[in-house]
Amino acid sequence: MVLFFLILAAIGPPDPASAACSADRQKNAIKSLTVAADLAPGMLKRSNHAFSPFPRKRLEKVAKFEAGIRECGPVPKIWDYADCSASDEVCLVPDIERYFAEFCLSSLDWIWFSDSKSQRRFIVRVAFTQYLALEVFWRKNNFKETRELRKRFRALNSSVSINESAARKEIARIKSLFKKIEEAGDLRKKGK
């Protein structure tokens, strides 16, 4: 029994992504990620309304993509952000930009799931596309970090296929800038 546990300890816990995510699933997950990224601009555009009401079916669609992605990697859950208590048909997602910001950051983490340079660059483009949708939202609030973020994404795009460490740094900067924007947003809300 002890030996068994020792062996287990030597092997270590299974990497959820590598353990459960086969090549096919991974491909499917990236496809879902791409589609979800395409959904972001439209959904963020709608969130300009005070209560950001969304049809439940649309959110279910988002959740379906999430499930596809989640088999291979982390992704936020739309149901954690949605409030469907008022109606069976319509749900409110008052903090949707936060959801997409989380989604975007999760996408950046996906870069490292593949060794393919072109796939890594593709994921960068997916994340950047999501960011561009968020940027529309954020630029309305005059966050000065957005210009910096574009630079960081360009740098990430340049480095991801040639210099992994530089790329990781860029990702860290992006995350940091995201955090700043989030905090600025909270402060602004509190200030109101």
Add this chain to the structure above:
Amino acid sequence: MKFSFSNLRYQILIPFSALLIMLAGVMVWRIWSEQLRFLEAEIESKGDAVARALAKGTHSLILLGDADALEEKLKEVLEFEADVTAAVIYGVDGKVLALSVPNHVAGLFANRPKFKNYTDDFRDYQLRYRTVLDYLDEPLGIVGILIDKKRLATVTHNTVKNLAISTMAILALVGFVFTFFISRIRMLGETLESRVEDRTRELTENQKELSLARDAAMRSSELKSQFLANMSHEIRTPINGVIGINALLLERELDEKTRELANTVDRSAQALLGVINDILDFSKIEAGKLEFDLLEFKFKEVLSGVLDLLSMEAYRKNVELICRIDRRIPSLLMGDSGRVRQVLLNIASNAVKFSKGESVDIQVSMPDQPQSGIVRLKFEIRDTGVGIPKKFQERLFSAFDQADGSITREFGGTGLGLAISKSLAEKMGGELSFRENEPKGSIFEFQLNLGNVELRPMEPSHFESIYQRILLVDDHAGALEWAETVFRESIQVVLSAKSGGKAVKMAMEQEEGGEPFDLILIDMHLGEEQGRFVKASLREGLEAFVPIGAMCFIAEASVCIDKHGFDFTLNKPVKREEVESLLRSKIVVSLPKKPIEKKEITPHKPVEEGAAQTENDSEEVHLRVLLVEDNETNQIVTQGQLNFPGVHVEMVSSGKEALELLKSYNPHIILMDCQLPVLDGYETSRRIRKSGLNARDAVIVALTAHAMKEERIKCIKAGMDDHLSKPITKAILRDKVKEWTLDLDMDRIKELNSYDEDGSMSRSLMEGLLGSLPFLIEKMKKQIEKKDWDALEEETHSLRGTAKNLGCCRIGSLAASIELRLQHKLTGEIGNFCDRFQSLEGQLRLRWEKYKQNGG
């Protein structure tokens, strides 16, 4: 097969093929156009979709400044979209960010693009630009794609080509099918033609057979007609003898029993003659040979003749006979008076025959005003007799069909009368119909179209009646009403009584009131009272003498006067002209009393009047007659009929004898029997006309038992002037002789003079005729020379009418004879007639001068 447009196959195939090709052309052109439009739309939509996708998919790459990714993107597009030949991405500053352009189309991208969505079209390509926008719709760059139109065009062209090939194939198929059907139709046509030929041949054969059958039928019909003519001749000759001899017998002093027997013989002979006439008429109608002699006639004379005949039977059967006549009916009409008489007599005599002690009401009216010289007369014969059972009404007008077999036994007749009358009425433009009379009896109605010769109605000129107040007594409402109507036309006060008692009372009251009647007329058959008793009561009751007359049948007139003591009589049925005659004359009552009607009824003028006119007015003057007759009975009959003073009759038995006698005897008129031994009547007449004898211009009248029209034409062809069909009664013979020997009919002259106030109408008319006759004769001579027969026919027709209207009998008869010859194209001997006209003109002139010298 040679081409020929007359061939049905090509006549159908060529236009049909042309039509199909045109249709196919239009269809291909239409599809081609549609395909081109579709091609343009396809390129448009495809180019737009690719450009839009490319613009959308590259905006993040442009922002990232990832040129390699952009290049890859362009390659992807070129790889997946076969129609996209080249693609370029420009930045906001117009610099090329990525491109994938083959060399052969590089020149198309030479121009710097504008920052908007647009399209540049080239012959084989389309260059489409689309701006790349970010999420805030700000331009990030522009993508350009080059679409190759050739491939799509090729596909379209192939489609159209295939379609055209298919259409041609379908056309070929249709053409083949069509040709096949045309061949079939032609085969069917040939079969049909062959059948038609067969049927035509059969029809021709049938027609030949029918033609033969028709010829046989016609021959049979001719034989039948000939048989009828012969039969008619053979029967008429002995009947003529029977009737004629019997008539001579009746003129003698006979005891009552013998007279009764002789009368029975006469009735039987007349009945037999009636049957023969009916059969002959019916066979003529059936053979379509019934023809009408259109001549002028006096309607009232025809009607009067019918009524006289009917009144005897009505008297015998105690039937009240009434005849109402519309006074607007013209006196002179044109038509076949014999046929008019026949129809009316037939229907009316039936009505009397089937009535017993009831009444027969004859009404003649003119429903419409005469138009275009035509007078339409409506005859209605109403009886209150036994009527006709419903089951017999349908076949009432069928030949040989009487309502009941017992009728023949009881009333006699052949059953042809109504059928003949119906046909005659129809031929005269009318219709004979029957309906039931309420409450009993029958009504027969028929109409006739007759010619209107003169516009003067039959009513006479107005006159002053001698009598002003009259009482009429009759128990029959209809008869009384009609008598009242007629008397009221001339008299102011006409009172009537339906019974003797009432009449006596009225007469006495009027006398007491100081207004006695001038005249009283009593129906002889006044119910149980009887007219004679009423007359006796009136004589006793009235203080002053009033002439009392009897309304009776002609047969009882003498009894009324001589036995019952009436002052005068008026014949029943009451006729307008007799009433007027009565009211014009002063009734002279003396012993022995003479019946008035004897004055009124004008007997046929003796022929000597005509003879007198030919020479002088003395009684001694002779009318010379030659009778050529081989039958002894007929010799006796004819001689008896002509036996009156002033007439000299010579008699021979053959044509040869006649020719011999004519050398020394110059007759005015020759009565020529046609069926003579050795030399028949026709040949004898021819020889007389061609001879140099004085008698060559004598009038020749044929006496024949043949009643057919052909016989009449045959006589005229032989040179005879007229024709008499046996049996010949005394009256008919005298009328005919008068017609041909009387220069001037004095009765007609008197009648004409009565039409105007100063009584000189005849003078002006006669002077006019005498003045124009020489010119007319000259004109006719020229027409004969020129052989202008139509003009001559018109001239003689006109002369005939004028002469007969003026009473110039001989000239009128001669004109009629010429007209008849011309109608039958018998122009051979017509030249001789002008001499005869001239001779007659001289005699007429002499006669007229004498009349004037005598104060006419």
